[in-house]
Amino acid sequence: MPNIIETNNLTKFFGKVNVVYHLNLQVPKGAVYGFLGPNGAGKTTTIKMLTGALKPTYGEIKIFGLEMPEDRTEIMRKVGYMPEKPLAYEDMTIFEFLTYMGRLLGLPKNKAVEQARDVMAYTGVGKLAFNKIKELSSGQKQRVTFAVSLLGDPELLILDEPTSNLDPLGRMEFIGKVLGLAKAGKTVFISSHIVSEIERMCNYVGLIKDGRLIEQGRVSELAKVEGDDYDIIVSDNRKLMESLMDKLYIKEIWEEEGILRVKLDERFADQFFKELPELIAQEKLELRLFKPHTSPLERILMKRFNMG
Ligand SMILES: Nc1ncnc2c1ncn2[C@@H]1O[C@H](COP(=O)(O)OP(=O)(O)OP(=O)(O)O)[C@@H](O)[C@H]1O
Numbered sequence: 337m338p339n340i341i342e343t344n345n346l347t348k349f350f351g352k353v354n355v356v357y358h359l360n361l362q363v364p365k366g367a368v369y370g371f372l373g374p375n376g377a378g379k380t381t382t383i384k385m386l387t388g389a390l391k392p393t394y395g396e397i398k399i400f401g402l403e404m405p406e407d408r409t410e411i412m413r414k415v416g417y418m419p420e421k422p423l424a425y426e427d428m429t430i431f432e433f434l435t436y437m438g439r440l441l442g443l444p445k446n447k448a449v450e451q452a453r454d455v456m457a458y459t460g461v462g463k464l465a466f467n468k469i470k471e472l473s474s475g476q477k478q479r480v481t482f483a484v485s486l487l488g489d490p491e492l493l494i495l496d497e498p499t500s501n502l503d504p505l506g507r508m509e510f511i512g513k514v515l516g517l518a519k520a521g522k523t524v525f526i527s528s529h530i531v532s533e534i535e536r537m538c539n540y541v542g543l544i545k546d547g548r549l550i551e552q553g554r555v556s557e558l559a560k561v562e563g564d565d566y567d568i569i570v571s572d573n574r575k576l577m578e579s580l581m582d583k584l585y586i587k588e589i590w591e592e593e594g595i596l597r598v599k600l601d602e603r604f605a606d607q608f609f610k611e612l613p614e615l616i617a618q619e620k621l622e623l624r625l626f627k628p629h630t631s632p633l634e635r636i637l638m639k640r641f642n643m644g
Pocket residue numbers: 350353355373374375376377378379380381382420529
């Protein structure tokens with residue numbers, strides 16, 4: 337699969353301060369790529385370089401196989417960008433603003449109007465069409481910024497913390513929309529520090545810390561190499577606990593709020609997966625829950641960011 341975004345040793349210094357260092361991003365076509373890192377990690381700086389708003393100190397950026405910033409105009413024709421700090425045009429109404437932005441993209445007037453209407457409806461600001469930008473709440477502004485990024489039906493979306501001001505329902509809706517965009521074949525690059533959100537919409541992830549990419553790849557692949565800690569509920573937890581207690585593959589097992597918590601010895605984990613269904617059948621138990629205790633991405637993060 338060809339990469340839509342690829343960077344090679346992408347580096348940014350502000351004066352003597354190194355903010356992004358030797359970043360090698362690889363974002364495959366059709367990926368929903370979560371760019372995850374704590375405050376100040378260098379996400380926005382990276383995104384500004386990807387969209388040509390900021391010039392790298394050194395290193396290369398290729399988007400659609402073209403060079404940024406050299407081919408910026410051509411690249412940005414196919415990119416929808418949602419910046420972290422949006423919306424300068426405070427005195428325009430949402431409708432005016434979106435139509436204006438569509439015109440800037442080169443859409444003819446009637447198309448710009450049509451698309452403004454579409455994206456307003458899609459992002460849930462249709463009712464506010466004739467409100468001025470300055471009259472909007474921060475969440476409403478964020479919806480408008482998302483709407484702008486969708487104008488021109490771009491192939492690639494680059495979204496810098498797109499949900500930071502949204503309410504819980506807005507966040508859920510947003511996740512649904514991103515999944516919809518992915519289904520329609522778009523590539524989506526999203527920065528965030530909200531693991532649960534990234535987890536629900538992204539199939540690729542890049543972890544950035546102190547300007548360095550410390551992990552990158554398919555979420556499913558990264559999750560495989562991590563340790564094992566499971567939650568189980570069966571019709572009789574005590575019974576299952578007794579039969580598991582002395583097994584070689586069990587490091588620890590205990591019950592907590594009606595859930596059996598199991599820590600596995602990774603060396604013998606295969607055996608656990610083989611034997612568990614057999615034990616459950618033997619004891620005539622009913623399996624009600626079986627899942628990793630922490631989500632795979634959380635586990636990766638705890639290890640990589642030294643939080644666990
Ligand atoms: N124009 C600038 N001049 C000097 N330092 C800057 C400049 N812009 C950003 N920085 C510094 O670069 C570092 C990375 O900032 P950046 O905005 O890229 O982080 P971020 O990962 O987007 O953080 P957040 O999650 O808070 O949005 C920070 O330490 C910041 O202070």
